[in-house]
Amino acid sequence: MRAASILAANPFKLLYAKLAREYVTYHSHTRPILKWAGIVGAVGFPVFYLLHVLRSTHSYDNFWLRMLGGLVLLIVALRDHWPERLRPYYLAWTYAAFLYTLPFFFIFMSLKNGGGSVSVANTFMAVFFLILLTDWRNTVVMLVAGAALATVFYILSTPDAAMPTDYLGRLPPLILVIIGGSSFKFSQKQIEAERLDAAKALAGSIAHEMRNPLGQIRHSLESLRQSLPAPNVKAQPQMLGAQEANALYRDLAQADIAVQRGLQVISMTAADACGKAVVEYGYESLEQRQRVNVEVRSDFLFRGEETAFLFVLFNLIKNALYYLPAYPMATLVITVDAGVVKVRDTGPGMSPDLQRRLFEPFRTSKSGGTGLGLAYCRRVMGAFGGEITCQSVQGEYTEFTLTFPPVSVHEREAHREAVLAKAKAVFVRRRLLVVDDDPAMRKATRIKLTPVNAVLDEAADGAQALAMLSNFRYDLVVLDLDMPGIDGYDVAKQIRAGLVPANRDVCIVAHTSEPGLMARVKTLKAGMDGLVNKPCEQDALLRALCEALENPSGRARLEHGQLAGQRVMLADDNAYNRKAVAAYLRRAGVEVAEAATGESVLEQLQAGGTWDAVLLDINMPGMSGLDTARAIRASTLAFRDVPIVALTAHSGVEMVAAARSAGMVDFITKPVDAAVLYGKLRQLTTREPARVSAPGPVADTSERLLDVDRLERYRQIGMLEELVGDYVPEISRLIQRIESAAEREQLDECLELLHSLLGLSGEAGAAALHRMIRQVYAQMRQEQLFPSRHQWVDPIAELGRESALALKQYGSVESGAA
Secondary structure (H helix, E strand, O other): OHHHHHHHHOHHHHHHHHHHHHHHHHOOOOHHHHHHHHHHHHHHHHHHHHHHHHHOOOOOOOHHHHHHHHHHHHHHHOHHHOOHHHHHHHHHHHHHHHHHHHHHHHHHHHHHOOOOHHHHHHHHHHHHHHHHHOOHHHHHHHHHHHHHHHHHHHHHHOOOOOOOHHHHOOHHHHHHHHHHHHHHHHHHHHHHHHHHHHHHHHHHHHHHHOHHHHHHHHHHHHHHHHHOOOOOOOOOOOOOOHHHHHHHHHHHHHHHHHHHHHHOOOOOEHHHHHHHHHHHOOOOOHHHHHOEEEEEEEOOEOOOOHHHHHHHHHHHHHHHHHHHHHOOOOOEEEEEEOOEEEEEEOOOOOOHHHHHOOOOOOOOOOOOOOOOHHHHHHHHHHHOOOEEEEEEEOOOEEEEEEEOOOOOHHHHHHHHHHHHHHHHHHHOOOEEEEEOOOHHHHHHHHHHHHHHOOEEEEEOOHHHHHHHHHHOOOOEEEEOOOOOOOOHHHHHHHHHOOOOHHHOOOEEEEEEOOOHHHHHHHHHHOOOOEEEEOOOOHHHHHHHHHHHHHOOHHHHHHHHHHHOOOEEEEEOOOHHHHHHHHHHHHHOOOEEEEEOOHHHHHHHHHOOOOOOEEEEEOOOOOOOHHHHHHHHHHOOOHHHHOOEEEEEOOOOHHHHHHHHHHOOOEEEEOOOOHHHHHHHHHHHHOOOOOOOOOOHHHHOOOOOOOOHHHHHHHHHOOOHHHHHHHHHHHHHHHHHHHHHHHHOOOHHHHHHHHHHHHHHHHHHOOHHHHHHHHHHHHHHHHHOOOOOHHHHHHHHHHHHHHHHHHHHHHHHHHHHHO
16 A cells, blocks of 8 residues: 555656556567667668768758767667676666657757758658557657657757747647557557467367377277286297387387376486486487487485476477487487586587577577477576576587586485385385395395384295295285296286285385386286386385385276176267277276167167166267166166266266266266276175265365465475466456456357366366356356356356465465475
8 A cells, every 4th residue: 555655646656667667568579679770770870971971961960969879779789798787777778779869869850950851751760660669658758758858959059949830740640650550559469469368278278178188098008008918027929029019118108108297296316307308208219319328427316396307308308309310420418417417419509699598488499499498497497496507619519507406414314204204104014025036135125124114024036925925915015027937027917816815906016127118017017006226215215115005006907807797888979988998898807888879878778688887978969978867767677777877078066966867876087097987886886885976176075265285286396476476367357357248148258268267267276266167167058048147257256356365375475484
């Protein structure tokens, strides 16, 4: 309030702040225009004076005013050479320079020469340049200020000053030029803004529509995984050759990583991260891969988010590989050395001018590049508390240096103690078996695991491990893969096959020196729950074991065995979705009947036989899933009581109520997750009590206003303040537009705005607002009718204000805590 009152009491300050903000905003992405305007003016002013002298005209000119104009514009042109401490004043200098060289200079010269057609033409030219170089507000202010100064200077410097009437008579056309030019620029800005909004909407649509393709990718990965032969470390006959099988595993692993990468946040060392980036990068050829190497001189821990850092490394690798085809002998080396990671290639290098502008947005030297990659890299490193710099010599090399802030001994010890404390809680009263043919490795692993106070046993080979698993119940097996006799893969295979019944579902973590990329997929195929590479620090080993116990991927795959022999009807009009879900079911030993329509479902059910469950897509053409469920329940045949599960990509309270009314007992969201599918069917086919539950986020009945977990993830990568600053105003703006559209009863516009607000509120962590909008949006889209205003517009507006306030408070609290 005090700041507002001060500004109100000083309207000139308010006007100055407004004009300065508009000028800075106008030139935020157009500074090269200023530079080139300076170059043209610095050359033009002295050249025109020389032409005036050579033509020996009797008109007035002034050498010193000309030279001053050329000098101030030369300084504008030399923007790239300004000292760093003076660069914040660059825009202020350009403002003064153009005020002097355009309105002031040309109007003063016109007055001194008594007007005339040449003076009028020069003035019009100056106005056109001014419109080009400034926003309309500053155009008007600069023109008025320049004219006033020129008039005063003219009167003071001219004994018998007289205002030329013909020149003044041209003022009305001049005003029309200003209005017309400014209006044209304003229209262009509006068009650009509309295009930007359309691009944002397209990006949001793409992000939304990518959900199903990513689900299809995961289904494809699952199908590929099923087709792989049983893994082994010995040269045994396979349907595929060893080289082909390894290539298939490698490609499968990279695709799987691409899908899962965004979901993982793992603490690691710089060497681990760099090694992972080099292994996981999607090379176009084996030759590309062979040119990239990692050299670890001194490893170190760093504070940061793994995914963001890997994207930084991916971007630097991509940039280097772009030029390698033209440089057959070029290589790329990533060096890790005590708080610094260097990425150096022996490619073409860069010019000094390009190096100075390298990290600016939209700067790129590559054909088809966006110029955003290195700006992103600088932003990520800044969020980590570090920095990225570049050194390059044309024709020799380019080297990017990533510098990380040191992690203190206290922080490292605190991190280690936190990992150890969690491991102690996880492993309390647990029994572990360490299997390794190397006695030294078994001893090292035992030492690392001793502090967790678990019961530890050891086995020297696969046969001994199976014997011990037959006699004792274990919670976890740390399993070496490359062992003589029965290797680790065979041990896991026999465990999962039930040859040691008491430990059929035991947690298995591979402990191996095999390259992590292929071993990751092989161990998953063999039914293992995790993998940790040799050698590894205690922290890494404990984290991997805890994660495997808490997220048992291998054991979850066994649970579907309980479904063998079941008979399920699967209906979906999308053949690909049907094929993917059917593959899951058949892998579990389920007999599957497929249908593309509701009518086909009824025909097959009426054909007879016993059915254990029906999976129905909600949105099918003709007879929908809801209609089909109603028809099944209305039948007098035996199948009328079969459990019916809805398959849907959409959710909402109204949809849940409609499904319950139609006789459905549960939901499964698309893309279908195998573990969820098996769990639902086990619950239904074993006749456990079931209830209708909304899929996805609706199942969360929490009434929290904010999604704190999401906001914490933003905070961890240093983007919480930016999130609050950008998203909160946009949420308010969308709500205002919704209120306006609702007032005019524009249904399509409301649906479009609700869709935008739905995505934005979810991204911003406004959980309660997101839930409310999804419910309203689903109802309005389905019924194509407006509910009463007080039923949706007012609650959304009120909850939007509460959410915006909560987000601001959360951001301010976190900023203060930081």
